[in-house]
Amino acid sequence: xxxxxxxxxTRKGLWIARSNDRESWHLEGPHFLxxxxxxxxxxxxxxxxxxxxxxKSWHWGPTVQASEDGGRTWTESAExxxxxxxDTDTALERIWQLTPDPNDSDVVWAGVEPHAxxxxxxxxxxxxxxxxLWEHPHRAHWEPGFGGGAVHTxxxxxxxxxxxxxxxxxxxxxxSSDAGASWAASNPGIRxxxxxxxxxxxxxxxxxxxxxxxxxxxxxxxxxxxYRSDDGGTTWESIxxxxxxxxxxxxxxxxxxxxxxxxxxxxxxxxxxxxxxxxQVQRSDDGGRSWRMxxxxxxxxxxxxxxxxxxxxxSEDPVGIxxxxxxxxxxxxxxxxxxxxxxxxxxPDVLVVRAAQLP
Amino acid sequence: xxxxPVRVILPGMLRDLVxxxxxIEVGVPAEPVTVADVLDRAFVDHRIxxxxxxxxxxxxxxxxxxxxxxxxxxxxxxxxxxVPAGARVHIINAVSGG
Numbered sequence: 001x002x003x004x005x006x007x008x009x010t011r012k013g014l015w016i017a018r019s020n021d022r023e024s025w026h027l028e029g030p031h032f033l034x035x036x037x038x039x040x041x042x043x044x045x046x047x048x049x050x051x052x053x054x055x056k057s058w059h060w061g062p063t064v065q066a067s068e069d070g071g072r073t074w075t076e077s078a079e080x081x082x083x084x085x086x087d088t089d090t091a092l093e094r095i096w097q098l099t100p101d102p103n104d105s106d107v108v109w110a111g112v113e114p115h116a117x118x119x120x121x122x123x124x125x126x127x128x129x130x131x132x133l134w135e136h137p138h139r140a141h142w143e144p145g146f147g148g149g150a151v152h153t154x155x156x157x158x159x160x161x162x163x164x165x166x167x168x169x170x171x172x173x174x175x176s177s178d179a180g181a182s183w184a185a186s187n188p189g190i191r192x193x194x195x196x197x198x199x200x201x202x203x204x205x206x207x208x209x210x211x212x213x214x215x216x217x218x219x220x221x222x223x224x225x226x227y228r229s230d231d232g233g234t235t236w237e238s239i240x241x242x243x244x245x246x247x248x249x250x251x252x253x254x255x256x257x258x259x260x261x262x263x264x265x266x267x268x269x270x271x272x273x274x275x276x277x278x279x280q281v282q283r284s285d286d287g288g289r290s291w292r293m294x295x296x297x298x299x300x301x302x303x304x305x306x307x308x309x310x311x312x313x314x315s316e317d318p319v320g321i322x323x324x325x326x327x328x329x330x331x332x333x334x335x336x337x338x339x340x341x342x343x344x345x346x347x348p349d350v351l352v353v354r355a356a357q358l359p
Numbered sequence: 360x361x362x363x364p365v366r367v368i369l370p371g372m373l374r375d376l377v378x379x380x381x382x383i384e385v386g387v388p389a390e391p392v393t394v395a396d397v398l399d400r401a402f403v404d405h406r407i408x409x410x411x412x413x414x415x416x417x418x419x420x421x422x423x424x425x426x427x428x429x430x431x432x433x434x435x436x437x438x439x440x441x442v443p444a445g446a447r448v449h450i451i452n453a454v455s456g457g
Binding site for chain 1: 406411414415416418420
């Protein structure tokens with residue numbers, strides 16, 4: 001029987017929900033109690049049941065914890081997993097993203113604060129700085145977003161290991177077509193409304209999350225703005241019409257059905273609650289041309305918020321949707337958003353949710 | 360060259376990472392050595408502690424305190440603080456927050 005796991009990283013530790021039917025859930029945890037878990041990757045490549053977690057202790061700094069048994073037991077390398085080389089005179093603040101590469105089952109990418117990308121070739125045990133991005137001439141001009149300055153999103157392209165996209169707050173989208181050796185800003189069409197003179201700069205956009213959909217379309221939730229790219233991120237067009245708001249943090253794209261995408265809207269940047277205080281998901285089945293609300297089972301009078309990595313899909317059919325809130329609720333849908341059930345509550349502030357079926 | 364002992368005393372939160380060891384005794388030469396020298400020697404056989412106490416630049420983490428014979432080195436010269444022979448070096452998780 002297939003086991004579905006939902007890894008829930010919070011401000012105060014990691015929990016794992018398990019289910020054999022996606023209806024009844026067993027919650028395990030906390031792991032790493034009182035440490036912040038901002039990034040999680042479930043690595044099922046090559047038949048593995050591995051989980052990686054980017055953990056930060058208030059006292060003892062950031063590290064990578066690894067599990068080979070689906071999150072039941074954990075180990076930590078004695079040597080620093082992610083460390084800036086000495087010539088950079090820089091110290092790692094936080095690991096914001098861990099992304100298994102779909103083209104090489106030994107490669108894992110880490111997006112970190114301060115703005116940098118690291119690459120592991122040993123399944124996530126140790127990581128090396130990607131110099132091409134670190135030495136980019138724009139780097140001195142990248143600004144921290146409200147949550148810090150970080151590469152928070154890494155999007156490889158299945159079948160094309162040379163193509164890689166990263167997103168950062170605030171710097172925008174950057175792409176490499178030579179496996180990370182060189183990088184170029186790629187934000188045409190994305191509006192930076194907060195810039196006083198030029199609202200369409202080459203870079204400096206505050207992108208919150210980018211997701212790759214089936215068929216290759218890219219979807220981006222920005223700091224005010226929702227976009228789609230049909231040319232691999234070369235250009236972007238707004239798909240915010242029809243949404244209750246263009247603000248939010250996360251976006252999810254169906255893994256096998258082109259055009260199906262979910263957005264979790266937030267009222268505004270100065271009003272970080274669900275629109276109309278109704279916790280909701282917005283779904284499009286036409287690539288963002290039209291949207292409809294999905295809120296059955298989600299609370300009204302809700303004044304919480306869903307952060308950029310606090311939502312995930314699984315790989316079942318129908319696909320499961322999972323997201324966590326800043327007030328510690330986890331909601332799950334096994335009918336592609338038509339209804340939700342609360343599968344955990346009273347957890348700390350949820351930073352990251354990742355779901356997968358273990359082999 | 361004769362070596363004299365320095366005791367590096369670990370907080371409970373770090374002892375769990377090294378099998379419950381409460382302190383590490385290191386030998387240092389008679390000439391003046393620094394906190395950085397002492398930590399280098401103490402962590403040779405306990406590599407996981409290095410990343411917990413210091414960042415990759417070698418600086419004591421923001422919410423960690425190191426006391427040398429009862430004096431807070433992190434308020435002074437930090438890892439460059441001299442450590443006399445026979446000293447006690449306490450590593451402490453800072454009482455940060457409310």
